[in-house]
Amino acid sequence: EAAVTQSPRNKVAVTGGKVTLSCNQTNNHNNMYWYRQDTGHGLRLIHYSYGAGSTEKGDIPDGYKASRPSQENFSLILELATPSQTSVYFCASGDDGTGFNTQYFGPGTRLLVL
Amino acid sequence: QQKVQQSPESLSVPEGGMASLNCTSSDRNFQYFWWYRQHSGEGPKALMSIFSDGDKKEGRFTAHLNKASLHVSLHIRDSQPSDSALYFCAPWGNYAQGLTFGLGTRVSVFP
Numbered sequence: 001e002a003a004v005t006q007s008p009r010n011k012v013a014v015t016g017g018k019v020t021l022s023c024n025q026t027n028n029h030n031n032m033y034w035y036r037q038d039t040g041h042g043l044r045l046i047h048y049s050y051g052a053g054s055t056e057k058g059d060i061p062d063g064y065k066a067s068r069p070s071q072e073n074f075s076l077i078l079e080l081a082t083p084s085q086t087s088v089y090f091c092a093s094g095d096d097g098t099g100f101n102t103q104y105f106g107p108g109t110r111l112l113v114l
Numbered sequence: 115q116q117k118v119q120q121s122p123e124s125l126s127v128p129e130g131g132m133a134s135l136n137c138t139s140s141d142r143n144f145q146y147f148w149w150y151r152q153h154s155g156e157g158p159k160a161l162m163s164i165f166s167d168g169d170k171k172e173g174r175f176t177a178h179l180n181k182a183s184l185h186v187s188l189h190i191r192d193s194q195p196s197d198s199a200l201y202f203c204a205p206w207g208n209y210a211q212g213l214t215f216g217l218g219t220r221v222s223v224f225p
Contacts, residue, residue, distance in 0.1 A: 004157075033212045043158070043202065045212035058212055090157050092212075100146065101206065103213065105157030 003027065004106035006091050012112045019078040021109050023091030031094030032074040033103065034058070034066060036087040043090065049074055081113045117141050120203050120216035127197075127223050133190040135219045137203030140184070144205035147179060147186040148213065152200040161188075161201070193223045 004025045013019045025032065033048040035058075045058030047066035055066040063085060065077040078085055088110050092103040119138045127133040137147070146165040150158040164170045164177040164186060176189045184205075190197055200220050204213040 035212070040217070042217040043213075043215040045214070048212045056211070059214070092157075100163060102160045102163075105159065107155075107157050 004091055004093050004104050006089075006106040006109050008109060009107065010110045012114065013078075013081045014114055015082060017081050019081050019085075019111065019113075021076040021078075021089055021091075021111070023074045023076075023106060024072050025074075025091075025093040025104070026072065027093060027095070027104070028071060029093035029095055029104075030071075031101065032068065033092040033094065034064075034074070034076045035090045035092065036060070037090060037108075038087050046076065046089075083113045085111065086113045087111060117214050118203055118205060118216035120201075120219050122219060123217070124220040125222070127190075127193045127221060129193060129195060129223055129225050131193050131223075133193050133197070133221050133223075135188040135190075135201055135203075135221070136185070137187070137216055138183070138185045139203075139205040141205055141207075141214070142184065143207045144184075146206045147177070148204040148206055149175075149177060149186075149188050150202040150204060150215070152202065152218075154199075158202060163206075190221070193221075195223050195225070197221060198223045 034046040035043045049068040067075045091106045094101045146163045149161040151161045152158040164179045174191045178187045200218045203216045
């Protein structure tokens with residue numbers, strides 16, 4: 001099964017600080033995604049990428065940047081963290097070889113911004 | 115308003131019973147409906163997809179799609195404790211963009 005790992009698994013940050021969440025996939029998937037999960041909002045797409053060097057805005061990109069330096073790695077960057085960004089963040093990679101784009105999710109990063 | 119409406123919000127089912135989940139999309143630009151399942155403390159995992167009208171069965175899980183009404187349901191037969199999880203519906207079009215998830219249905223299977 002596809003393997004997606006995230007680091008750190010837990011993070012406490014201060015308001016105004018910079019936070020970088022990292023994601024790695026070992027399945028050579030072209031597509032990668034960042035979501036956040038909040039009670040009452042479900043899973044929402046922040047940024048996604050079609051391949052190394054590309055990033056696209058999702059449904060809620062404000063306050064977030066993304067970086068895809070290689071096929072395997074996709075980072076989510078919070079330049080100036082705010083308490084409203086306290087959430088659980090999931091990275092996913094997509095298998096577009098079959099056309100079905102099954103998405104494989106990582107275990108999540110729990111971020112608390114104080 | 116949510117583009118994807120799921121009901122019920124939560125569901126308790128006896129072990130061995132049937133669980134029925136519903137999902138309606140307001141987006142007609144889709145080719146497939148996905149069902150994802152998320153156990154507590156884990157990331158979501160793809161359960162099954164359906165793109166044709168009618169039923170699709172995979173083991174104890176059956177999905178039913180009605181494209182005209184943009185409604186899909188998921189039925190879990192012979193529910194097991196391991197089926198206790200949050201179930202998400204996500205319609206998807208033929209592109210590599212991310213999924214739009216519903217808020218989910220929490221299923222609890224009790225002995």
